[in-house]
Amino acid sequence: MTAKSTFDAKRPHPVVIAAFILPAFVLFAVILLYPMAAALGFSLFEFKGGMNLVGFNWFQNFVVLFTQEPYTTQLPRAFAHNIAILVGTLILQNSIGLFLAVQLQRFGPLRRVFQVLYTTPYLVSPLVVGYLWTLLLSPTFGPINAALRGLGLDALALPWLGDPKTALPVLILVSVWQWIGFPVLLYGAALAGQSQEIHEAASIDGASGWKRFVHITLPLLTPVIGTVSILTFIGAMETFTLPYAFGGATGSPAGSTDVLSLLFFRESFHSGASNALGMSSAVATILFLFILGGAVIARKLLGRYEENLT
Amino acid sequence: MNSTPQPRSLRRAVLGGLSLALGSAVVLSGCSGNAEPATETVTLTMWTWSNEAREALEGGVLEVFEEANPTIDVEVLVQPDKDYQTLLTTGLAGSGGPDVAAIRSYGVISSFAESGNLAPLDDVITDWSGFSEVALQGVTARADGLRYGVPQGVQTAQVYYNKAIFADLGLNVPTSWDEFLEVSEAIKASGVKPIVIPGAAAAQIALAGEVIGNARRGGNEFTAAFVAGDVTLTDPASVASIQFMADIQPYLVDNVTSVTLDEAVTIFATGMAAMFPSGTWQVASFANLGADLDFGTFDMPVDKSWGHDPVTVAYADGGWALSARSEHPEEAATLLNWLASPEFFQLYANTMSTIPPRDGVTIENPHVAEMYERYLATGSTYLGAAYLRYGTPWGTDVYGEQVQKIWLGEQTAQGAAEAIQSGIEAWFNPADFAQ
Secondary structure, three states: OOOHHHHHOOOOOHHHHHHHHHHHHHHHHHHHHHHHHHHHHHHOOOOOOOOOEEEEOOOOOHHHHHHHHHHHHHHHHHHHHHHHHHHHHHHHHHHHHHEEEEHHHHOOHHHHHHHHHHHHHHHHHHHHHHHOOOOOOOOOOOOOHHHHHHHHHHHHHOOOOOHHHHHHHHHHHHHHHHHHHHHHHHHHHHHHOOOOOHHHHHOOOOHHHHHHHHHHHHHHHHHHHHHHHHHHHHHHHHHHHHHHHHHHOOOOOOOOOOOOHHHHHHHHHHHOOOOHHHHHHHHHHHHHHHHHHHHHHHHHHHHHHHHHHH | OOOOOOHHHHHHHHHHHHHHHHHHHHHHHOOOOOOOOOOOOEEEEEOOOOOHHHHHHHHHHHHHHHHOOOOOEEEEEEEOOOHHHHHHHHHOOOOOOOOOOEOOOHHHHHHHHHHHOEEOOOOOOOOOEEEEEHHHHHOOOOOOOOOEEEEOEEEEEEEEHHHHHHHHHHOOOOOOOOOOOOOHHHHOOOOOEEEOOOOOOOHHHHHHHHHHHHHHHHHHHHHHHHOOOOOOOHHHHHHHHHHHHHHHHHHHHHOHHHHHHHHHHHHHOOOOOOEEEEOOOOHHHHHHHHOOOOOEEEEOOOOOOHOOOOOOEEEOEEEEEEOOOOOHHHHHHHHHHHHOOOOHHHHHHHHHEEEEEEEOOOOOHHHHHHHHHHHHEEEEHHHHHHOOOOOOHHHHHHHHHHHHHOOOOOOOOHHHHHHHHHHHHHOOOOHHOOO
């Protein structure tokens, strides 16, 4: 048997490999690559009514986006709201998610039940969640304010979604409420995978519960924290459905829940402008590049941090 | 919602089966006979985003047309509202699209016309004379001034009021602005909230603002001057009309900026508020709610000093357009001419409880009939819907946002008017509308 034939036996002919990869690649290309490339391309053109092409206009759509009203007001405002949602969900999802996962570790057989309970809202469409919470939080008909008044906490019975001061924080909390099951599951799986021997060894060495958590559990969870954080980052930057269900296309009240995806939505489907396709593609491109850049940088930093740990 | 059985499709299936059986009989006997094929039937495809429209069309309305035109068969397809514009853009640009499609008025139909995929109807429709100006504006493309749709319907906006509450308090429908405030004051004193506005939804605030302020701003005369570029929204009359939204705040329901459209309907229908400025479609909403509600409608009264009569705010509510790629333009033209006829609107408007965009129709629903009458007499174009939605930001979106700020104590009427004007100046150019 020659070396070559051994090689052949291990690795099939490139044509065979290609034949196996092709179906998945075609799907990937048609469903993901093409629309992405098309949006990137569209952002460099000017349109006149729908898909009616006027011509290539370099980066003019982007120049308009960064220099002209309403974009000079709406783009930074929407971006700031996305960042606020990111910071809020990042802190809450990681802390509450980890806390719940650690507590569930001790629950034994009941753990499954609670995991399912925490994950349930995650299975419901954010649109439904949004309308449900709109009803729950309604100052006129909602049970939440009725309960608060019943308890004598009239001062807390606020128009939650009608006041710019509370609308965004409520949006963040409901978003966390909906997605919390996801970090709970990820952290739960990672915790279950941690070797008990290390914990026992540390116990014998006299490490307290808190010390073991800080010095063993947490460092070992770094890769999962990284994954949860990056997914939270992507989710927070792309968020659309919940803000849309709460405040409509304009980020009501008074633009206080406006986010980048709503700006994109208004630009593309809610505009009536001749060059809607070009401008909305420019917004989409910026959003895409920011998410891609952010995710790559975060991954790099996390990778370096994880290397330092070992 | 759409789970009701479709007797017509069932019948069609039965007929199809019968004709298939007959057909094979003809083929079998055809060996010796001289079976001449009947005149070829052409199938036209109509698209709409509205289930209600399809149910009305297929539930008897189109039957009248098909009986008169036995060689034309019309299929109505409902495309999901959410993706309607995207689907229609693709459908009109390629094959497999509709022959005739419902398209939303003003900016949307203008944008489709610019793409070159719609055929202008100016010469296709033989008689435009019965249509109102408001309705025709809605299907006229901004760029070339041609008509690209047969108006489908008109929405009017007015004040709904609860007759029982008015009667209990011995109040009459106000006939002047001061009386309107007095009536509001009296209702407030009785413990009922005088006015509900869906203050969480920008578009609904803009519509309510139009009901309350259109005549104050100067009605159609102001709109004409605005589109000609002679006045802007910071004109004192326009600012005064926005100031009304601040003036009525003491009479609005609590936490108005959190009231959604559904909540507003419930609040009014259950008698928690006595007045509700809104569109024609609420007649159907109230009927669907099944609430025991005795309501009437009135146009916002005016003050003599404004120099303008009361108006019925109205805007075009979509039109039927002809695809430039239709394979049967002649048959489609026959259909469109019928869709423009009083005969069609007599059937359609009464099934849908909408206001027909033309004269010569008898409306059965007394509420809608009243609105139709007022509309024919004093219809005034909803400026925001007609002219402020051709670019981002929509003028109506900024209006809603600014009025929310007024209600939240963060803005004045003057500041709001300036913000709306500077918002639309990003794209609004009177020259674009010159026809």
